[in-house]
Amino acid sequence: MHEFYTPERLERLARRHRLVKRLLYLLAFAALAVCVVLTCQVNTHNIYDMLLACICISVGAAWIIIYFGVYVVRDGGRELAHAKNLADGPRETVTGTVTVLPLKVRIRNSVTLRKLRVETAKGPAEYSVQIDKVEELRRAGERLTLYTVHGYVVAWQRAEEEAGHADR
Amino acid sequence: MRIVKNIWAQLHRFVFWALVLSLLWSWIYTFVGDTTRDKKLILCVDAYALDQRPLALRLEDEGLPAGIKMIQVRSFGYDFLGTELEGDLYLMKASILEATLADTPGKLAPLTLPEGMAGYERDGKSWGILVFDPETQHGPAMNYIQYTPLPDPEPEAYYLCFDAAGPHYAGNDGALDDAAWEVAITFLEIDK
Numbered sequence: 001m002h003e004f005y006t007p008e009r010l011e012r013l014a015r016r017h018r019l020v021k022r023l024l025y026l027l028a029f030a031a032l033a034v035c036v037v038l039t040c041q042v043n044t045h046n047i048y049d050m051l052l053a054c055i056c057i058s059v060g061a062a063w064i065i066i067y068f069g070v071y072v073v074r075d076g077g078r079e080l081a082h083a084k085n086l087a088d089g090p091r092e093t094v095t096g097t098v099t100v101l102p103l104k105v106r107i108r109n110s111v112t113l114r115k116l117r118v119e120t121a122k123g124p125a126e127y128s129v130q131i132d133k134v135e136e137l138r139r140a141g142e143r144l145t146l147y148t149v150h151g152y153v154v155a156w157q158r159a160e161e162e163a164g165h166a167d168r
Numbered sequence: 169m170r171i172v173k174n175i176w177a178q179l180h181r182f183v184f185w186a187l188v189l190s191l192l193w194s195w196i197y198t199f200v201g202d203t204t205r206d207k208k209l210i211l212c213v214d215a216y217a218l219d220q221r222p223l224a225l226r227l228e229d230e231g232l233p234a235g236i237k238m239i240q241v242r243s244f245g246y247d248f249l250g251t252e253l254e255g256d257l258y259l260m261k262a263s264i265l266e267a268t269l270a271d272t273p274g275k276l277a278p279l280t281l282p283e284g285m286a287g288y289e290r291d292g293k294s295w296g297i298l299v300f301d302p303e304t305q306h307g308p309a310m311n312y313i314q315y316t317p318l319p320d321p322e323p324e325a326y327y328l329c330f331d332a333a334g335p336h337y338a339g340n341d342g343a344l345d346d347a348a349w350e351v352a353i354t355f356l357e358i359d360k
Contacts, residue, residue: 035193039200044228044238047201054193062185070181071174 003155004133005083017076024065031061082111089149095159096120098144100134129153207237209336209347212244212255214264217314230354233347249275256334256348261324265296277332277339288327296327309358328352
């Protein structure tokens, strides 16, 4: 079984989340400190150079903070929260042919999901999976056993692997 | 490719913060690059062309009077003289000087010129120091100030005048110092 949210992975994610957050705070303070130092050295001769330097430093720092703030801190935090919500929920198992639907679902202040259709023996059913995990599912093949909590996929296994385990 | 896609998705934030920070720093620097009136000397110039910042830098390089932290050079026109224009020194054409004395008496301070210094005389008083002589077509700081339009059949004389309410001319009531006179002398010596 391939778990999406193993404790090791979540711990790694949390550690990275904390580290990047601290680095971004550090960068913001460093940029501010440099700008303050430059501003204190202003005279009539260098005022425009200092103004340009302050704009470049602060805008550069802001862009780095925005990029990593959005794609590492925000998205990482949302993934952690999503995983935490699913950690203690009741697991269900479903086996069938999995098709990834083009529909992208954006939950406000949470992860972005992709809808899956699973053709089971009882008929079709729809589930959701975090968008980052879709590639992994695609590579796994079509016949899968999915482990879900509240309709969200948290783990997967190839159907034949599961059958092999059962035979043994 | 993913990085480019991510950047594209956040472009609105990048642009927004670039604009906000540029405006913020420009606003901060308007205060940082200025000082209080008592530490600033303002030279207003009414000429055909003027390099304001280079002239201010040149005057500062020649040495600031005691108590003065910066010299500002501003461009102005006759219309400004009836307003709240706060200069210490005004460089203006003879015709504008005449009009100013007629229309806004009390705007300019009468001067006591040293022996041998040419000036603008009216009612027995001196009101300006001759800066640009139309006969010789020569004046100070000609690299920074264009005194005549080219070609000008009848170039005018220019005079350096002092504001009657300026805090940096010793002849005025409540003056803090005589920095305007010192800067005027420095100005007259530039590239002469």
